[in-house]
Amino acid sequence: MSKTEERLRGSGLKFTKQRQAILEILENAEQPLSAEQIYRDLAETKEVPASLSTVYRALDQMAGKNIVTKISLTGDGKALFELDCSLHRHYLYCLECGRILTIRSCPLGNYEETLTAETGFEIVGHKLNVYGYCPECRKKAQK
Amino acid sequence: MSKTEERLRGSGLKFTKQRQAILEILENAEQPLSAEQIYRDLAETKEVPASLSTVYRALDQMAGKNIVTKISLTGDGKALFELDCSLHRHYLYCLECGRILTIRSCPLGNYEETLTAETGFEIVGHKLNVYGYCPECRKKAQK
DNA sequence: TTTACTGCAAACGGTTTGCAAAAGG
């Protein structure tokens, strides 16, 4: 049983070519992808045509089972998806080319506890995204 | 000349009742508001009816002049607006009641410089939002 | 009187949904 198959069956989801292909695409992606990008990849490189709504439904369900994670990063109202490896992470987003770097470290330390002490909130998590220009775009800009 | 009037005229924008009222609403708000909320407030409490598109256009223009700031916090594809006081800030969002607390301190210290050293990115800014449950909702949940 | 602003209604783009047909177990 392949890893993608395990993930799906283990969550009680049916194992279909579409879902398999979606997971493979996410596995090979080096950054979070939009539903649209996955949809195009399915048709173009995987040759497993699936309707856009299927892609959305599959992603939603897999997000519900923590197989994938949905993030909103770009602020343009477009969601991105990546494989969930259940690690705490942040993103460094290039404002020029849209490239996304995943940051595995977290600079927040015990800030959440500090905030709880100050505000009385019970903190369950945070999102930190950093914006800037990647080395390649910086080089291009200099010329 | 009122403060709102100054802000508008100083940016080369015309001073209209709609914009005046929008700014007053934002001044009295204790948290960021959506275009929809502002729209309703205009009709209901200010009695200055303005179409939703006028609200959006006014906010967009004022955002362009740094009179207001547009933030996306909730992840549901709904933008929020607040008066821009050009201060660096973060938000603490209650997942239960939607209440938003503005945090004026920033725990990031010189993290941006660290990141630049590690990645080669030129960092221009970051967004940090913290999610949890406010004291009131925690109390209710206990019962 | 010139230019910016407004209202309306229609368009837009990403996402969701209802329904009947197809496929998984």
Added chain:
DNA sequence: CCTTTTGCAAACCGTTTGCAGTAAA
């Protein structure tokens, strides 16, 4: 078989836009 999943088209929802009319300077 029974249940889930799929495709299609239409609905949705926040936001944007074209245009003709109105108000600010």
